[in-house]
Amino acid sequence: MRAPPRKPFSRPRRARRIAWAGLAALALSAGVPARADAPAGSVVHVGSKSFTESVILGEIATQVVRAAGAEAEHRSGFGGTRLVWNALLRGDIDLYPEYTGTLIQEILAAVPDMTKHDGDWLTRTLAERGVGLIGPLGFNNSYAVGVKRGLATRLGLERLSDLRGHPELRFGFSNEFMSRHDGWPALRDRYGLPQLDVKGIDHDLGYRAIARGAIDAMDLYATDPEVKRDDLVALEDDRRVFPRYDAIFLYRLDLAQRSPAAVDALRRLTGRIDAQAMAAMNARAKLDRVPETKVAADFLHSALGLNGPPPATVGIARSILRRAIEHLQLVALSLLAAIAVAVPLGVLAARSPRVGQIVLGVVGVTQTIPSLALLVFMIPLLGIGALPAMVALFLYSLLPIVRNTHAGLTNIAPSLRESAEALGLPPSAILRRIDLPLASPLILAGIKSAAVINVGTATLGALIGAGGFGQPIFTGIRLDDVGLILQGAVPASLLALLVQGLFDIIERRVVPRGLRLREKA
């Protein structure tokens, strides 16, 4: 289980969650190592989002906390702003890197008087939620518009207002930038830009397009490493259209009591990371494929003279094994629970058509919820980690099993049911001796497809801190590292095949021979 106790069980819900986790752990084989962590309350959990810059900042915070004498654990790669923010509010993590623009516009958007805020407004609003702010760290990762250096020199482009004189320029903006009200619409209106050739394009593809000369200008983030690599120039926002995206750390105010040294150490990072340093770190991680842990350590060493312990290097084989255990736990527990619930539900559905309609309807609707959304729904209820992922996988596995159990039972020939009735067998014996064996091929097929889907869907669990093969896959996608993606994808596919093979064997054992004869006939 990846939800070790780390705080006094102050809230009953947390205690219950741990109890559940304990129960789940019991159900597992004894081979799974128990977590023997440091005493509850002493570990600082750092979160980060699933893009390189956030991971590097998270890694920096982790190492700074460790250097201050506290234990720290980095849970990287949260799938979105909402996820990581909610995890912070719940106490699943204690701090994470954020940007002021995102904080104000995305997270606090619901606050009615956000336009009228004064200097203290942000601190006050956050404090109401038990959250504090450290920073700014020293760089503003705002939107910018970039052009190639050669073009800028030739046309004399320095500021955004210089674009007005060149209506022939072709723009390619990321889809998000095209639609955000503080993106292209604001830019066009404020500067009165005449350009008509404006296309929406994927951000990463935009860099390739501008390098090949397919477009002349694109939106960029100030610290994108490609800016330097592709020799682009960011034009000055002389009319101040773009809001500030100052990098900060958000932390739980109770961390200051639990680990004052950690908070003090983090505060010392204020103003220490400028845009150039950040862009250089992004470039090392993203373009040179240096692990974030090392990038962060090198920065702390050169900028702050901090010498943390050398980052532990984990061998590929060990890391795959660890992911495999995490992944198998997710799949096995959720599938077992689903079988235990879905088969009786299917029996119930087959007994009464009205109940059947309701059960199949509800289970079917669950299946239509996109898997990522289902995972996100679990967070307010169960926090992050393996448990919510298992619950989501459990819900996903229900439909194929319930539907096949129902179909298997309702497809039994009426003459067979009548024979069983006429023998004088009681209903429970008919179910056990006749109905379930006859339906077993279909029930097993349902379990098999649930298991195979489960193996694939479990990779998404990495987005809410459940680990598994999704971890290297998503890290690999973020770093554009095919090798890393394969480290997750290949074992995950092999596992799916293995599960399929396993069920073929189980089928031979469970499905009565008489039924397999009929299938051949």
Add this chain to the structure above:
Amino acid sequence: MPAAIIQLISAGKRYGVAQALSPTTLDVEAGATTVLIGPSGCGKTTLLRLMLGLIAPDGGEIRFRQTALTRDNVRGMRRHMGYVVQDGGLFPHLTAAENVGLMARHLGWPREKVEHRLTELRDLVRLPAAALDRFPAEMSGGQKQRVGLMRALMLDPELLFLDEPLGALDPLVRAELQDDLAAIFQKLAKSVVLVTHDLAEAALFGKTIVLLQDGRIVQQGAIADLIHRPADPFVTRFVNAQRHFDAVALGERA
């Protein structure tokens, strides 16, 4: 009038607007074979299902050995009845022996008792020993019917129901099994209710023949009564239609 093993007293069944069986009164004689006959949809299968307690009558009642069938006692009563479904109704996931012994095992019979009874019945229905370990998918149609009969007889019921037991068999197998069945009924001297649409078969098995039409009993009696003292023009039509095809069989046995 000899004692009745099972009686219908004004028992009828309606499915939606279709009256499958009009309220009917009928005594089934103990220790003899009664044949229910009639064209498709005449209500003979409904009558059988009512007697087995598989469906409940809309009104009236069914008495088995003088006791009215109710929801609560019907399951226990069925252990004194054996039922052979049209296609044998064997469970495909069980071998012949498992099919036959299913109910006995459920009731907790000791293994030797089950084995003993299996051998006894196998001899009775003339099933080769090897066939006991086969699954239904591995058996011929005739063998399946013999196993179905064994299963119905396993608990030594007082009353045996057979629904078109020979319906789905090819003529040669059918003739052979027909003779065997007649011999078995004679030997067991049980009360038997057999459903068929074949008059020759009815003549072969039935002491009493019950002819149904449109959910009503048209005539009840010996085959000679049906032929020589028809109660209704329909009886003559039914007899003549079948006689035409089965003249030889009827001529020999009537």
